[in-house]
Each structure stands twice: as structure tokens, then as C-alpha cells.
Amino acid sequence: MSPPLSDSPRAHSRRIWRLSWLDRAIGLLPWILGALFGAVALHLLIILALPAVWPGGAYRALALRLPLGEKLLLPRADSASRDPAFSDPFAAVAICRFDLSRGPLRLRADADGDHPFSLSVRLADGTIIYSANDRQTPQGKFDVLIVTQAQADAQDSKEESKEDVKPDGAQDSAASASAAGAAGDAVENELRLVSPGARGFAVFRVLSLRYGDYDAAAAARAEAQCQLEKPTP
Amino acid sequence: MNGLRALPFAAIAALALGLAATLLSLQNGPGFGAVRIGAWTAWPQIGGSDIDPYARASIAVDGALPLGANEGLAFVATTDDSGAPLDARCDYLIGGRAPSARFWTLSAYDVDGRLRPNAADRYGLTSAALLRDSQGGFVIDAAREARPGNWLPLGEKSRFILVLRAYQAATSVVENAFEAMTLPTIARGACS
Numbered sequence: 001m002s003p004p005l006s007d008s009p010r011a012h013s014r015r016i017w018r019l020s021w022l023d024r025a026i027g028l029l030p031w032i033l034g035a036l037f038g039a040v041a042l043h044l045l046i047i048l049a050l051p052a053v054w055p056g057g058a059y060r061a062l063a064l065r066l067p068l069g070e071k072l073l074l075p076r077a078d079s080a081s082r083d084p085a086f087s088d089p090f091a092a093v094a095i096c097r098f099d100l101s102r103g104p105l106r107l108r109a110d111a112d113g114d115h116p117f118s119l120s121v122r123l124a125d126g127t128i129i130y131s132a133n134d135r136q137t138p139q140g141k142f143d144v145l146i147v148t149q150a151q152a153d154a155q156d157s158k159e160e161s162k163e164d165v166k167p168d169g170a171q172d173s174a175a176s177a178s179a180a181g182a183a184g185d186a187v188e189n190e191l192r193l194v195s196p197g198a199r200g201f202a203v204f205r206v207l208s209l210r211y212g213d214y215d216a217a218a219a220a221r222a223e224a225q226c227q228l229e230k231p232t233p
Numbered sequence: 234m235n236g237l238r239a240l241p242f243a244a245i246a247a248l249a250l251g252l253a254a255t256l257l258s259l260q261n262g263p264g265f266g267a268v269r270i271g272a273w274t275a276w277p278q279i280g281g282s283d284i285d286p287y288a289r290a291s292i293a294v295d296g297a298l299p300l301g302a303n304e305g306l307a308f309v310a311t312t313d314d315s316g317a318p319l320d321a322r323c324d325y326l327i328g329g330r331a332p333s334a335r336f337w338t339l340s341a342y343d344v345d346g347r348l349r350p351n352a353a354d355r356y357g358l359t360s361a362a363l364l365r366d367s368q369g370g371f372v373i374d375a376a377r378e379a380r381p382g383n384w385l386p387l388g389e390k391s392r393f394i395l396v397l398r399a400y401q402a403a404t405s406v407v408e409n410a411f412e413a414m415t416l417p418t419i420a421r422g423a424c425s
Contacts, residue, residue, distance in 0.1 A: 028239060035250065039250030042255075043251045043254040056295075058293075083296065085295045085296045085345065086295070087348075116401055118400075120303075126292045127284055128301045131280065205304060207400060
């Protein structure tokens with residue numbers, strides 16, 4: 001294409017430079033878009049993967065030092081420790097780790113009424129799937145059975161088959177009625193929690209009302225129980 | 234074929250942009266849904282199963298054990314009421330209305346989540362142990378040096394964070410109706 005006759009040589013070279021710049025920019029556009037797409041994909045990938053792979057995450061840190069079904073009593077938070085971060089120095093904390101593929105986990109605790117008491121159940125990625133405090137449970141008692149959906153189904157079908165084979169008049173005697181009543185109460189107070197994930201941990205938290213009150217709160221959390229149960233066959 | 238020369242540059246740009254966006258998003262606290270009341274900020278969604286992926290990532294990086302929705306709600310302050318960053322070279326008066334909760338605690342932390350070292354080895358105050366006036370009001374003196382009354386030691390390092398935990402907060406709070414929530418004010422006093 002020849003330059004218009006009115007163009008000076010300088011204007012002509014400027015026009016050529018503009019055209020070549022535009023060509024180059026258009027040629028780079030797919031790469032720019034590709035880089036942006038790659039950046040967004042990488043960002044999302046890191047955000048989604050971090051809870052599972054970050055070594056400082058609560059579950060990964062616990063997994064290194066806490067066997068399944070056992071209880072870890074965290075020391076009182078002070079300036080020397082940062083594990084976990086932003087810990088409340090008035091909270092006495094006990095933690096149990098679970099892997100439901102090994103069997104359900106039962107959590108039991110009795111609040112003393114003087115110290116605020118709470119329980120939370122968290123998945124390995126940190127999602128809190130259940131929390132309750134002592135004013136929301138019957139007489140401040142916690143009895144939670146954490147199961148997978150398959151374990152819950154197995155329990156239900158076992159219960160159903162038990163009811164099917166129960167003989168008439170089995171509960172005639174006072175002793176059996178009382179036993180059935182006790183078992184009924186236990187089941188009534190039990191909360192069965194179906195977990196969407198197999199691995200996680202439970203946190204018992206007891207609060208001391210004052211600085212000098214911590215030992216009493218720590219004793220209350222030490223009474224909390226975690227127990228691995230055998231899966232229903 | 235010449236266009237392929239741009240591939241390494243595009244890959245490096247994607248890597249740099251992706252990492253920068255991730256760092257930025259993690260610096261801005263745990264995800265979306267922040268509730269701001271005065272100088273205080275809380276993230277109620279982190280206490281339940283509807284937590285977003287950004288909050289999950291932020292909590293993993295912090296290594297924290299946040300409160301469940303039925304345990305309570307934690308409010309964080311990095312500035313005073315005027316918006317100035319909290320600085321231990323200054324004194325702060327924290328007072329006014331207490332949160333509606335069965336019990337609450339207030340502590341000062343380093344930015345990395347560690348309690349502030351101080352000569353008194355006192356790391357916080359609780360609602361049960363506060364000295365109050367005849368109307369139930371209170372004033373907390375947050376300062377490096379000891380103060381009579383409700384003293385919250387700040388330690389030596391300059392930057393710090395306040396965390397107020399409202400345990401078993403009133404039902405309205407748990408149900409995300411925060412309009413009526415009242416929290417203490419944070420007023421800067423003298424600076425050294």
C-alpha cells in the first residue's frame with residue numbers, strides 16, 4: 001500500500017510504526033488472555049488445595065502427634081506458643097482426631113454448669129460440621145456419635161432387623177422394661193452425626209471465668225471422652 | 234511459530250499473577266461475609282458448614298481453631314475507632330457496651346497470632362472478672378505500663394491485634410442479625 005500523496009515521510013513512518021504495533025498487540029492478545037486464564041486457574045487451584053496440603057493447618061499438625069481416637073489436652077495459651085494461632089488464654093481445649101474409615105467415634109462430656117462448655121466437630125479441611133454448647137444439650141451432657149452415611153445405614157438396618165425378631169412379651173418383666181428404658185434414654189440423648197468426610201477432629205472447649213480459675217476448667221475438659229467404636233458389621 | 238516465543242513469558246506472567254492474587258486474597262482475612270461493627274470485624278460464616286473456600290484456605294494458613302457457630306463469635310480489631318492502626322506505643326481506652334453473650338474475653342495478639350509477651354504474664358480479660366461501675370459499664374485500659382483497674386497489657390512490640398470473643402452469643406447474633414449488636418469502642422489515648 002502506497003502512502004497518500006499528502007503524507008510527509010515522517011507521518012508515513014509513524015503510520016507504519018502504529019500499524020506494526022497494532023499487529024503485534026493483536027498477535028499477543030491470545031497469549032495475554034491465556035496468561036490471565038492461567039493465573040485465575042492457578043489461584044483457584046491453590047485456594048482449594050491449601051487446606052489439604054498446608055503443613056501448618058490444624059488437622060495436619062494434629063495428625064503428626066495425635067493417634068486416632070486419643071485425646072490431646074492443649075497447654076494453656078501464652079506468649080511462648082503459637083499452636084494453634086489466636087488461642088484464647090481462658091479456654092481449656094481438648095482435641096480428638098478421627099478417621100471414620102476405622103470406625104465411628106463417640107464423644108462424651110458433662111458440663112459442670114459453672115464453666116461454659118462447648119463441642120465442635122471439624123473436617124480435615126477445617127469445615128465445622130457441628131457445634132453445640134452446654135445450654136443446648138440435655139442437662140449439659142454431650143453424647144455424640146460421628147459416623148459415615150454407610151455406617152449410619154448399617155446401624156439403621158441392624159436396628160430394624162432387631163425389631164423384626166423381637167419376641168412378643170419380651171418386655172413383660174420389670175427388669176427388662178427398666179433396661180430397655182435406660183437404653184432408650186441413652187439413645188434418646190445420643191446425637192448421631194453423619195459426617196460428609198471421613199477424616200477430621202473434635203474440639204472440646206471449657207472456659208475459665210477468671211485467670212485463677214483455669215485449673216478447674218482444665219479439669220473439666222480432661223473428663224471429656226473420645227472413643228473409637230467398632231463399625232456395625 | 235514465532236508466536237511460540239511468547240509462551241514462556243505468558244507462563245511466567247500466569248504464575249506471578251496467580252501467586253500474587255492468592256497472597257492478596259489471604260491477606261484480607263478469612264473470605265467473604267465480613268461483619269463490621271465499629272472497629273471490629275467478624276466472619277460468622279467460618280463457624281458453620283457454609284464456609285467459603287477462601288475462608289478455609291485462610292484458616293489453614295493461620296493454623297487457627299475458629300469458634301463454631303454455637304460456640305460463639307470472634308471479633309477482630311486491627312485499628313482504633315478512628316481507623317488508625319493499633320500501636321502499642323499508645324494507650325487505648327476500651328469501653329462502652331458489652332456484647333450480648335453469656336461470657337466474653339478480650340486479648341491482645343501479635344500479627345502472627347501469638348499472645349503478646351508482657352512482664353505481668355497477663356494475656357487478657359474476661360467479662361466475669363471486670364471491674365464495673367454502678368450502671369454495669371466498664372473501661373479497659375490497654376497500655377504497656379500497669380494501670381489500676383481493668384488493665385490489658387500490650388507488651389513491647391508496636392503492631393498488635395485485639396480479639397474479642399463473645400461466647401454463646403445471643404441468638405440474634407448467631408442468626409446473623411447483627412444490626413442490634415453492640416461492641417466496646419476503642420479510643421486512642423496518649424502515645425509515647
